[in-house]
Amino acid sequence: PRRIRAVALPGDGIGPEIMDAVQRMLAAAGARIDWEECEAGAGVALPGGLPGETMDAIASAGLVLKGPLQTSLGGGGKSANVTLRKHFELFANIRPARRLPGVVTPYADRDIDLVIVRENVEDLYAGIEHMQTPDVAQCLKLISRSGSRKIAEAAFALARAQGRSRVTCASKANIMKLSEGLFKEAFEEVAAAHPAIQSDHMIIDNLAHRLVLSPESFDVICTTNMNGDIISDLTAGLVGGLGLAPSANLGAGMALFEAVHGSAPDIAGQGLANPTALLLASLMMLRQAGLPSVAERLEHALYVTLEDGKELTPDLAGPTGIDAGSTSAFTDRVIS
Amino acid sequence: PRRIRAVALPGDGIGPEIMDAVQRMLAAAGARIDWEECEAGAGVALPGGLPGETMDAIASAGLVLKGPLQTSLGGGGKSANVTLRKHFELFANIRPARRLPGVVTPYADRDIDLVIVRENVEDLYAGIEHMQTPDVAQCLKLISRSGSRKIAEAAFALARAQGRSRVTCASKANIMKLSEGLFKEAFEEVAAAHPAIQSDHMIIDNLAHRLVLSPESFDVICTTNMNGDIISDLTAGLVGGLGLAPSANLGAGMALFEAVHGSAPDIAGQGLANPTALLLASLMMLRQAGLPSVAERLEHALYVTLEDGKELTPDLAGPTGIDAGSTSAFTDRVIS
Ligand SMILES: CC(C)[C@H](C(=O)O)[C@@H](O)C(=O)O
Ligand SMILES: CC(C)[C@H](C(=O)O)[C@@H](O)C(=O)O
Numbered sequence: 067p068r069r070i071r072a073v074a075l076p077g078d079g080i081g082p083e084i085m086d087a088v089q090r091m092l093a094a095a096g097a098r099i100d101w102e103e104c105e106a107g108a109g110v111a112l113p114g115g116l117p118g119e120t121m122d123a124i125a126s127a128g129l130v131l132k133g134p135l136q137t138s139l140g141g142g143g144k145s146a147n148v149t150l151r152k153h154f155e156l157f158a159n160i161r162p163a164r165r166l167p168g169v170v171t172p173y174a175d176r177d178i179d180l181v182i183v184r185e186n187v188e189d190l191y192a193g194i195e196h197m198q199t200p201d202v203a204q205c206l207k208l209i210s211r212s213g214s215r216k217i218a219e220a221a222f223a224l225a226r227a228q229g230r231s232r233v234t235c236a237s238k239a240n241i242m243k244l245s246e247g248l249f250k251e252a253f254e255e256v257a258a259a260h261p262a263i264q265s266d267h268m269i270i271d272n273l274a275h276r277l278v279l280s281p282e283s284f285d286v287i288c289t290t291n292m293n294g295d296i297i298s299d300l301t302a303g304l305v306g307g308l309g310l311a312p313s314a315n316l317g318a319g320m321a322l323f324e325a326v327h328g329s330a331p332d333i334a335g336q337g338l339a340n341p342t343a344l345l346l347a348s349l350m351m352l353r354q355a356g357l358p359s360v361a362e363r364l365e366h367a368l369y370v371t372l373e374d375g376k377e378l379t380p381d382l383a384g385p386t387g388i389d390a391g392s393t394s395a396f397t398d399r400v401i402s
Numbered sequence: 403p404r405r406i407r408a409v410a411l412p413g414d415g416i417g418p419e420i421m422d423a424v425q426r427m428l429a430a431a432g433a434r435i436d437w438e439e440c441e442a443g444a445g446v447a448l449p450g451g452l453p454g455e456t457m458d459a460i461a462s463a464g465l466v467l468k469g470p471l472q473t474s475l476g477g478g479g480k481s482a483n484v485t486l487r488k489h490f491e492l493f494a495n496i497r498p499a500r501r502l503p504g505v506v507t508p509y510a511d512r513d514i515d516l517v518i519v520r521e522n523v524e525d526l527y528a529g530i531e532h533m534q535t536p537d538v539a540q541c542l543k544l545i546s547r548s549g550s551r552k553i554a555e556a557a558f559a560l561a562r563a564q565g566r567s568r569v570t571c572a573s574k575a576n577i578m579k580l581s582e583g584l585f586k587e588a589f590e591e592v593a594a595a596h597p598a599i600q601s602d603h604m605i606i607d608n609l610a611h612r613l614v615l616s617p618e619s620f621d622v623i624c625t626t627n628m629n630g631d632i633i634s635d636l637t638a639g640l641v642g643g644l645g646l647a648p649s650a651n652l653g654a655g656m657a658l659f660e661a662v663h664g665s666a667p668d669i670a671g672q673g674l675a676n677p678t679a680l681l682l683a684s685l686m687m688l689r690q691a692g693l694p695s696v697a698e699r700l701e702h703a704l705y706v707t708l709e710d711g712k713e714l715t716p717d718l719a720g721p722t723g724i725d726a727g728s729t730s731a732f733t734d735r736v737i738s
């Protein structure tokens with residue numbers, strides 16, 4: 067099998083533990099990855115937490131597996147996560163939500179298998195904000211036709227590549243007729259060029275409502291940045307929570323994979339962290355890098371481990387916590 | 403018992419049917435209400451759908467029960483719902499989500515009883531939008547300290563009045579540090595003045611996640627307009643859907659009660675509409691108007707009817723639909 071080269075950013079809090087666990091599982095599954103480990107996050111004595119060497123290594127490798135970064139790291143108050151997305155123009159944020167075996171949720175009997183394709187650089191995340199008076203704040207929501215078309219194209223390309231049949235656009239175009247309206251309009255232009263894939267539109271609040279009522283009825287959802295932020299946490303919750311939620315940030319010639327959860331400083335260093343989200347992110351990376359069979363093998367091992375239900379990390383081990391395992395015990399089970 | 407005076411706006415689509423049903427139930431329960439029925443919605447030959455006489459009647463009565471209004475009624479593309487909220491400065495939108503007996507949901511075993519207190523006039527709903535170029539749209543998100551303090555005060559006042567112990571502020575202050583940050587800051591100022599009630603803060607995406615995982619752990623949630631729009635549809639879904647979701651819009655000396663759902667033109671006039679959301683809204687109105695015992699009686703009748711599960715409207719009657727009733731059959735059961 068091919069060798070690939072990737073940057074690893076272990077990041078803050080539980081990041082180093084789960085990165086180590088995932089690298090062990092990938093190696094055991096036979097993934098041949100040359101890791102370049104780089105510093106990022108609160109440990110870096112630099113506002114923003116992203117040294118130039120790290121940025122250079124990312125630019126050169128084009129493939130990144132990233133642990134959680136603390137949200138506020140100085141640097142003008144900008145989030146390091148957002149900085150990475152902007153700097154490398156990672157305009158597409160792909161967030162699958164799929165039912166996992168053995169994970170107890172109110173929806174365990176529903177066949178949930180959806181993907182959120184979230185626009186990742188525009189909207190309220192443009193960071194254009196000011197105080198008009200000491201008592202009035204304004205923030206600019208920015209939507210461009212080209213940005214909206216790009217994310218719609220990404221959604222239809224993903225649907226085609228994964229053999230999915232429907233893409234649902236979600237917006238608040240009934241209230242923000244120009245900005246969210248432009249997003250919807252661009253989506254419809256792109257949809258018209260993909261007649262083989264069904265498309266429809268839902269108002270974002272109604273989407274939140276329908277996702278809770280019948281998540282199994284959704285396939286691909288394409289939406290703006292802020293809407294996607296909220297909705298993707300909702301869908302992560304439907305299948306068991308952020309501890310199980312991977313994400314891909316895609317740009318031109320650049321792909322960064324991450325767990326959606328935070329750095330969980332309260333449990334860091336105690337061997338309690340669940341590496342599943344980062345593992346699932348690494349499987350998305352393997353598939354992106356053209357190593358689907360290794361991904362398949364490891365996914366199978368994860369599913370069997372979850373289904374067995376032994377030595378799961380405490381977040382998954384059920385209310386009694388009896389039989390809970392550590393990060394490394396769980397990792398060993400997946401490997402064996 | 404006291405007589406009260408209220409404006410009824412039956413509105414569009416299923417509006418007249420459910421308004422009629424609710425007025426019958428209120429009368430049967432002994433509520434003495436002088437209704438002034440006014441025109442609003444698509445039937446009105448006027449852009450915006452809100453005649454001057456209707457606005458005058460509302461201003462004079464100060465108490466309104468409103469059916470659904472079609473979202474787009476001309477009038478510069480403004481939503482009639484939003485126009486009413488703005489014109490009468492109905493700054494607080496109160497949306498309870500409470501488990502109902504007999505309603506089958508994935509959360510039927512959870513004791514859900516929460517209230518969303520949504521800021522109702524600021525934020526992205528200010529309606530300040532323009533096209534910067536034909537391909538770039540901008541929308542202004544506006545947050546004021548006074549508006550934020552008012553809604554926080556409303557949330558704590560509601561918590562106190564209803565004997566609730568905790569108010570959670572939800573914002574995206576980690577990204578929009580000035581605008582959502584101002585909302586959070588104002589909330590914390592107000593919270594400090596209410597030491598008897600617990601308070602905390604959650605990032606809005608994490609709130610969406612936690613609401614799906616453990617809705618029973620929430621009490622009062624105070625949030626900005628757009629966040630509240632999405633989150634309140636989510637919580638409506640948790641307890642059975644928009645067909646069961648009431649809402650109060652409160653301002654100074656003015657209170658407007660409505661169902662959260664739309665006008666459902668596809669089923670209008672067929673006797674299929676579920677009047678429960680508007681009924682629950684009318685119970686909020688009775689309590690607001692100082693008639694809690696009538697509200698109690700009618701609520702009890704509704705709960706018994708739902709629990710019996712006979713002649714429920716088709717949306718509640720389960721997949722087979724056998725035993726489903728019409729709007730009027732359901733109404734008669736509640737009355738009897
Ligand atoms: C950490 C934060 C900047 C980020 C976001 O708001 O996008 C997170 O919530 C996410 O969804 O990846
Ligand atoms: C109909 C629409 C204007 C409205 C809103 O966006 O507030 C609705 O979704 C609601 O929540 O009452």
